[in-house]
Amino acid sequence: MNEAGNLYIDLQKNLIKDGPKFLSHTLIVKEHKAYLKPTISAMLFCVVYIVIGFFLISLASYVYYDSAKLDLAIFLGGFGIAIGTFGVSLIQPFLKNASFDKSTGLFENSSDRNVKLARIVSLQINNKVVLRKQALNYSCFELNMLTKSGRRINIINHNNLPQLTADAEKLADFLQVELSDHCRQIIL
Amino acid sequence: MKKIQQLLALMMLAFSANTFAAEGSGFSGVVASLSSAVDGFFNDYTGWFVSLIFKSVPIGGANFPIIVAWLLLAATIFTVYFGFVQFTRVGMSIDIVRGKYTDPNSKDDGEVSHFQALTTALSGTVGLGNIAGVGAALAIGGPGATFWMILCGLLGMASKFCECTLGVKYRTILPSGAVSGGPMYYLSRGFAEKGMGGLGKALAVGFALMCILGSFGGGNMFQANQAHAMLTYAFDVPSEYGVITGVVMAALVFSVIVGGMPSIASVTEKIVPWMAVLYVGMALVVIVANFEQIGAAFTAIFDGAFTGAGVVGGFIGALIQGLKRATFSNEAGVGSAAIAHSAVKTKEPVTEGLVSLLEPFIDTVVICTMTALVITIAGLNSAPFDGAGLTGVTLTAASFTETAEIFKYLLALAVIMFAFSTMISWSYYGLKAWTYLFGEGVTAELTFKIIFCFFVIVGATIQFGAVIDFSDAAIFAMSIFNIIGLYFLMPVVKQELASFVARVYSGEIKRFD
Numbered sequence: 001m002n003e004a005g006n007l008y009i010d011l012q013k014n015l016i017k018d019g020p021k022f023l024s025h026t027l028i029v030k031e032h033k034a035y036l037k038p039t040i041s042a043m044l045f046c047v048v049y050i051v052i053g054f055f056l057i058s059l060a061s062y063v064y065y066d067s068a069k070l071d072l073a074i075f076l077g078g079f080g081i082a083i084g085t086f087g088v089s090l091i092q093p094f095l096k097n098a099s100f101d102k103s104t105g106l107f108e109n110s111s112d113r114n115v116k117l118a119r120i121v122s123l124q125i126n127n128k129v130v131l132r133k134q135a136l137n138y139s140c141f142e143l144n145m146l147t148k149s150g151r152r153i154n155i156i157n158h159n160n161l162p163q164l165t166a167d168a169e170k171l172a173d174f175l176q177v178e179l180s181d182h183c184r185q186i187i188l
Numbered sequence: 189m190k191k192i193q194q195l196l197a198l199m200m201l202a203f204s205a206n207t208f209a210a211e212g213s214g215f216s217g218v219v220a221s222l223s224s225a226v227d228g229f230f231n232d233y234t235g236w237f238v239s240l241i242f243k244s245v246p247i248g249g250a251n252f253p254i255i256v257a258w259l260l261l262a263a264t265i266f267t268v269y270f271g272f273v274q275f276t277r278v279g280m281s282i283d284i285v286r287g288k289y290t291d292p293n294s295k296d297d298g299e300v301s302h303f304q305a306l307t308t309a310l311s312g313t314v315g316l317g318n319i320a321g322v323g324a325a326l327a328i329g330g331p332g333a334t335f336w337m338i339l340c341g342l343l344g345m346a347s348k349f350c351e352c353t354l355g356v357k358y359r360t361i362l363p364s365g366a367v368s369g370g371p372m373y374y375l376s377r378g379f380a381e382k383g384m385g386g387l388g389k390a391l392a393v394g395f396a397l398m399c400i401l402g403s404f405g406g407g408n409m410f411q412a413n414q415a416h417a418m419l420t421y422a423f424d425v426p427s428e429y430g431v432i433t434g435v436v437m438a439a440l441v442f443s444v445i446v447g448g449m450p451s452i453a454s455v456t457e458k459i460v461p462w463m464a465v466l467y468v469g470m471a472l473v474v475i476v477a478n479f480e481q482i483g484a485a486f487t488a489i490f491d492g493a494f495t496g497a498g499v500v501g502g503f504i505g506a507l508i509q510g511l512k513r514a515t516f517s518n519e520a521g522v523g524s525a526a527i528a529h530s531a532v533k534t535k536e537p538v539t540e541g542l543v544s545l546l547e548p549f550i551d552t553v554v555i556c557t558m559t560a561l562v563i564t565i566a567g568l569n570s571a572p573f574d575g576a577g578l579t580g581v582t583l584t585a586a587s588f589t590e591t592a593e594i595f596k597y598l599l600a601l602a603v604i605m606f607a608f609s610t611m612i613s614w615s616y617y618g619l620k621a622w623t624y625l626f627g628e629g630v631t632a633e634l635t636f637k638i639i640f641c642f643f644v645i646v647g648a649t650i651q652f653g654a655v656i657d658f659s660d661a662a663i664f665a666m667s668i669f670n671i672i673g674l675y676f677l678m679p680v681v682k683q684e685l686a687s688f689v690a691r692v693y694s695g696e697i698k699r700f701d
Contacts, residue, residue, distance in 0.1 A: 048443045072423035
C-alpha cells in the first residue's frame with residue numbers, strides 16, 4: 001500500500017484481467033520519444049481472422065453468383081462478416097500507439113486521457129495468471145504507471161517477462177522515474 | 189517419449205504418402221481418393237487397436253463390447269460404494285452451485301466459481317454427442333437405446349463425482365503458474381501415496397497416450413466431420429468440399445491454441461452456452477408443438493428398450509448403442525472432465541465432485557432425452573434399425589426440420605459452434621496429456637498444436653468409417669486406465685465426502701443463505 005494524501009493505492013493490484021499469451025509490443029526509444037511498437041506475430045494472429053472473414057465473404061459471393069444458393073451465401077457471408085469484424089476489432093488496440101513524448105511533454109494513448117510526463121511518479125511491474133476455461137492457464141505481466149493524482153494506467157500487458165522488464169527499465173530511464181517490481185506469488 | 193513423437197510423425201508421413209499416391213480426376217476425384225486413402229490408412233494401421241478396444245463377447249444374439257460392460261460395471265460399483273451419492277446428495281450439489289457454501293465476502297479476482305466451472309464443463313459436454321451421437325444411437329439401436337442412455341447417465345453421475353473429486357485433490361501447479369490436474373496426476377500421485385508409484389506411473393502414461401489419441405479422434409476429427417456433414421445436409425454443400433470447412437476451422441483453431449488470443453477464447457466461452465440454450469429451446473419447441481405424441485414416444489422408448497424390435501441383437505443391441513453413445517456424450521468414467529474441473533478454485537475437492545455429478549444428468553438424462561424425443565416424434569427413424577438410412581447429425585437435423593424448416597439453419601450454426609468449442613476443449617485435454625508425457629516447452633507444445641490442426645482438416649475431409657471407429661476406440665480406451673485408478677482411489681473420495689458432510693452438519697463449514 002502506498003499513501004498519497006488520504007488516498008490508499010494498492011500497487012499490487014492488476015489493472016487488466018486478461019492478457020495475450022505472446023509478446024504483443026516492444027518499447028522503442030528515439031531521442032525525445034518512447035513509443036510502443038506491435039510485434040509482427042501479434043499482428044499476424046489478428047490478420048488470420050481478417051483473411052478468413054474476407055475469404056468467406058468472397059466465397060459467399062461466388063456461391064451466390066455461381067449457383068444462386070441464397071441460404072448458403074447468407075450463412076457464409078454472415079460468418080465471414082462476424083469473423084472479419086472480430087479480426088478488425090482485435091487488431092485495433094495493436095495499431096493504437098502509446099507514446100511518451102518529451103517534446104510535447106505528454107503521454108498519449110487512445111484509451112486514456114493524456115498525462116503530462118511531469119505528473120508520472122513511478123512505474124510498476126505486476127503479474128497475474130490468466131485463467132482460461134477451455135485452455136491452459138498462463139502467466140501474464142503488466143507494466144503500469146502511477147500519476148501524482150493517484151491514477152494508475154496500464155502501459156504494456158503481455159506474457160514475456162524478460163522483454164517487459166527490459167522495456168520497463170528503458171522507460172524508467174527515459175522518464176527518470178522509479179521502477180518497482182510488484183510481482184507476487186499467486187496460489188490458485 | 190521421443191519415440192512416440194517420431195511414431196506420430198511417421199504416421200502423418202505415411203498418411204501423406206498414401207494421399208499423394210491417390211489418383212483421381214478433378215477436385216472431386218482427388219478428394220474422394222484422399223478420403224479413401226485416409227480411411228484405408230486408419231483401417232490398416234489402427235484396425236487392430238479398434239478391434240482390441242471393442243473386443244466383444246456374444247450375448248443374446250449380439251456382440252457385447254467388453255469395454256461397455258467395463259464402464260457400466262464401474263458406474264454401478266461407484267453408485268453403490270458412495271451410497272447412491274447422485275440421489276442422496278443432489279440437494280447439496282445444487283446448493284454448492286448456488287453458492288450457499290461460498291463466503292460472498294471472500295471472492296477473489298479471477299476466481300472460477302463452482303457455477304462457472306459447471307457451465308464451462310457443460311458447454312464442453314453439451315455438443316455433438318447430444319446431437320449427432322443420439323442420432324447415431326437411435327439409427328442403430330432404435331428408440332429403446334434412449335432408455336439405456338438415461339440409465340447410463342444416471343449411473344455415470346457417480347463415476348464423474350469420483351474422478352472430478354480426485355482431479356482437484358491431486359492437481360499440481362506447474363512452473364508456469366498453470367494448474368494441471370486430471371487422471372495423469374491422480375494416477376501417479378495417488379498411487380505413489382499408496383506405495384504403488386510404479387503402477388500409477390504406468391497407468392498415467394497409458395491414459396495420457398489414449399487421451400492424445402482421443403483428442404485427435406473424438407475431440408477433433410469427429411467434430412470437424414460432423415460439422416461438415418451438417419453443412420452438407422443444410423445447404424447441399426458437396427461432401428468433397430469438406431477440405432474448405434477443414435482449412436477454415438483449422439485456421440481458427442490454430443489462432444486460438446497457437447496464438448493464445450484471449451479474446452477469441454472469451455468469445456467462444458460466451459457464445460457456446462447460448463448455443464446450448466438455442467438447441468434446448470428448439471427441442472422444446474418441437475416437443476411442445478407435438479405434445480400429443482409425447483406419450484407414444486415414451487412408449488416406443490420403453491418398449492424398444494426391452495424388446496429391441498427391429499434392432500440387430502434385440503434389446504442387447506439397443507442397450508449397447510445406448511450405453512456407447514451416452515458415454516461418448518457425457519464422458520463419465522473417461523477422465524476428460526477431471527482435467528477441466530481441476531482448474532477450479534476451491535479448498536474442498538469434494539465440492540467440485542458434487543458439482544460435476546450434475547453434468548451427466550443435464551447432458552444425458554435431460555438433453556439427450558430431448559433429442560431422442562424429437563427424433564422419435566418426427567418418425568423418420570423406422571425399423572429395421574441398421575443405420576442404412578439417415579444417421580448421426582443428419583437424422584437429428586432432418587427430425588428437427590420436420591417441425592420447422594428454419595431449424596436446420598439454426599442447427600447448422602449450433603453444430604459449428606459446438607464442434608469448434610469441443611475442439612478447443614479437447615486440444616486442452618490433449619495438450620495436458622502431451623505436456624505430461626513430453627514436459628512443458630515451446631517446441632513440444634507447438635508440435636502437438638500443429639498435429640492437432642492438421643487432424644481438423646483430415647476430419648472434415650474424410651467420410652464416416654474407420655476414422656470414426658478409431659475416434660470412438662481412443663475415447664473409450666481412456667476409461668481403461670482411468671477406471672483402474674478410480675477403483676484404487678475411491679476410498680480417498682469416500683473419506684473426503686464423509687469429512688465434508690460431517691463438517692457441514694457440525695457447522696464448521698458455514699452456509700450462507
